Amino acid sequence: MIFRVDIKEKKVLEQEVPENYNFLGGRGLTSKILLDEVDPNCEPLGYKNKLIFAPGLLGGTSAPCSGRLSIGGKSPLTNGIKESNSGGTAATKLAKLDIKAIILENQPENDEWHSLKISKDGIEIIDATDIVSAGNYETAKYYQNKYSNKIAIISIGPAGENQYQAASISITDMKGLPTRHCARGGLGALMGSKKLKAILIDDTGALGVKIKDNIKFNQIAKEWIKTLISTKKGLTEFGTPSTVDPMNALGCLPTNNFSYGTFKGASLINSDKLLEIIEQRGGKQGIPCQPGCVIKCSRKFNDINGNYLTSGLEYETLALMGANCGINDLDIIAQMNRLCDDIGLDTMEMGVTLGVIMESGLISFGDGKEALKLLQQTRQKTILGRLIAQGAALTGKVLGVRRIPVVKNQGISGYDPRGQKGTGVTYITSSQGADHTAGCCLPGRIGFRPETNKILDTQKPEGQVDLSLDLQIMTAVCDFAGFCVFVGTTKQNMGITAELINAKYGCELNTDDIVEMGKEVLRIEKIFNQKAGFTDNDDRLPEFFYYEKLPPKNLVFDVSEKEIKKVKGILNY
């Protein structure tokens, strides 16, 4: 079913899934609905925009790591199409309730706040007055106490309520903690503009997901799970923080507002150090964030007294709130992470913003205590707090900083594009704005090119456009199927995805079909953005990446504009 919630009129409409949406899920569905229903020129925080929640095509099944929830809308940050997805327990429960999408429409004219309560009986709009202005942690606890600690909770914190452009939407993890975030593009602000505090999902008595050929499905899933467990051990044991060392060694770890590619304090924020602290304090590495996850890359980080502080604390957060701010203290970074999760702010956008603030001289590089205080100001709603919560682009403009690392107004994530050129191409060409999750071209086997039988050097311009696009397409497949990209954006996995979809829906897709479906997602997003006024001119990095040499390797971004323009031909939009 698809549910439409008119949050102004307080009406819920249940509707059959239109036939042409049958094979759409996750990002594939959110983006298609946006193109079909939302005026690309609408003001993102106005009444015409919609916010769409959709589990992936394989959500709720036994396929491994298939519980990502896609949230889509016209982005308040980039002004273009946006999909941000995350783990947690929400997507699985929605899928089990046979909910293909929730479309949040319209906008209240008064100041009353509401939440949605979802169960097998449908969707109820409930008053949320009592929990307004609470952080995500308090909100989760409040609703768990009120209903059950087994419900999944999608919520916004004060940042979303205040319609800050860097506001995220939080999803509770398997412990019921609001540690998973659809972080990018300010979708929390869009939810805030609809005056929706939370969505509570109770799947008690849900009928579960229908699967045409259950035996075959489980067989494929089981085999894949085995493979993943054995091949993804590195992620289980170390998680994404293990990326700190290689990025530092390659000279592309963003440091001091993208001024250097290596960070002197790297060994104090890398995964060795992190694991050491986690062990000392009774934390844990290797925790799943969603049901059916066999990679389990997450962690529990305790404070100095051994009390739970935060989860996640991913590479991008370490890179951007750590190295990029010159902060070499994991305890401070963990507190920043916790604060952002609670207030409901994108840690990446805030890391980039803090780097920009430090460059302005307002506070110094490396001053973690002041950085923490600044983050707290977003909650206190001081002018400065309201400013920084709008993200790096606006903050940099107001503070007169000229080196602002953003594309389409969105902060660049933890890979300096001068040293990770494929990811740089993704930043430039993705309709999502600078976003490594749209197609992350990490060095190593991912860059293997069958056409040359060679592994690409990610620090040279050659071949990066093709690599980035391949990964953007395969990432889109993961995003519409509901998979965590850590299952691997490879041709082989595209084949497995096809087989699983075939077994579930009784169809006969092959690898090429699946890749074409991924391409179609990118095409739809490009068309939306074109209609919203985006042109080739928006497909570029800030000027300084092209002429300012990144020490110590003195790299510049030198993938030519001509190469970049190939994207149009490949995607055919």
Place this chain on the structure above:
Amino acid sequence: MIFRVDIKEKKVLEQEVPENYNFLGGRGLTSKILLDEVDPNCEPLGYKNKLIFAPGLLGGTSAPCSGRLSIGGKSPLTNGIKESNSGGTAATKLAKLDIKAIILENQPENDEWHSLKISKDGIEIIDATDIVSAGNYETAKYYQNKYSNKIAIISIGPAGENQYQAASISITDMKGLPTRHCARGGLGALMGSKKLKAILIDDTGALGVKIKDNIKFNQIAKEWIKTLISTKKGLTEFGTPSTVDPMNALGCLPTNNFSYGTFKGASLINSDKLLEIIEQRGGKQGIPCQPGCVIKCSRKFNDINGNYLTSGLEYETLALMGANCGINDLDIIAQMNRLCDDIGLDTMEMGVTLGVIMESGLISFGDGKEALKLLQQTRQKTILGRLIAQGAALTGKVLGVRRIPVVKNQGISGYDPRGQKGTGVTYITSSQGADHTAGCCLPGRIGFRPETNKILDTQKPEGQVDLSLDLQIMTAVCDFAGFCVFVGTTKQNMGITAELINAKYGCELNTDDIVEMGKEVLRIEKIFNQKAGFTDNDDRLPEFFYYEKLPPKNLVFDVSEKEIKKVKGILNY
């Protein structure tokens, strides 16, 4: 001659005027040079942008009101092409020195500030350390004391130095006061990014302007002067403030952040009241701002003690800093005007910004004292001060205001587009962003349409696109010839302009040629913006103007998108 100043290398290059620039001047020349030389995708405050100063084609002659100076560059505020022109004494002196344009190029890497000293001997780059951070009033006095009180001074105040997006460039008037401003589009920030504090122009010993047929030229000029003196009496006696009453009566005087079309305090800020105060305190109405002005619409406004406070205080300032902020006290508005002139801020952008701030609830509508304090904060460089000096769009976003009256990021001037639909079309379609000076469709004879033999109702959608474009074209003619638009943007005056150019240059242009030359200016600007990534999507008002009815007449903006798109065909770009 054309002078190129490389402000990084400290080199001045004198060069002959290229043949294809012979018949270009003012805005025609600044826009053409921008298209020829500046990458439309460059960052406006980066090293690739240029700032161009050019008197009009008839600058320095005996033609009436021909002393406007055009300043052009890629706008830090709109990110598109920008020309802003103003009276004062600079253009006349440049023309007499046979300087057709000054092109300021490149960008210093250090923090040293300079000024340019221009005389018959050329251009000298001089140190400006001693006068950095001074307001425009102090800067003018400083250079007048140092050199002579007969020089013309083009300067920026602290706003330009700080590269605030609402920063203007000031030009001294005939009394040597910095009261004339190229206000719009943040060109002051661009000058600040080049670390140029001022341009000093001494025309002692200048050879003056060469005119082919002096007798004929003077004859045409003399006759026109006679006509202007007799037909423009209203402007001489009352100036632009006389527009307050009719706009209020028509219900389109922007009030309380464009929430109402009439202002209860209108009679306290109209021209009757202004003249009353001026007379009481020994001020004066009917002052020329440039040599050869016979309309003399300006004024001298004294404070309560009879001491000089400010000049200008035009309708747009009264509307936007007065009615739009709910402020009904001319003394406060005059102080705001003085402060903006001194700091170097666009009074229109700041009026719109203050309206937005008042809507956010940070200060109240009507609270002039707090508004003044806020303006002072731009000088004190508080976070809030730095924010508001970036203009209404950024301020509104940060403060969470949804009704932000801007087009292409530039504040709408003193005519609510719902009630002045032709001017609304100009706001929408001009490459300059919301700017009434690009084609102001005031009601009355200006709307006479020969094709129907009727005067257009400016409050109905019909015919507004044609009217706006006619005026945009004829305004462009004024702007390239160097005329103040108050000579009248009429077909007849296009003919007179042609005759004057013919007499000066010995050519044979007719009215159609001149109109075509005006069209070409608009076309060039459209092409620049297209290359900079502007599309049809940028040609619209904020959403609320289309659905929120403006009381008391309950008007919405209802010129259709289809009509708006006619512009492309008419201008043929």
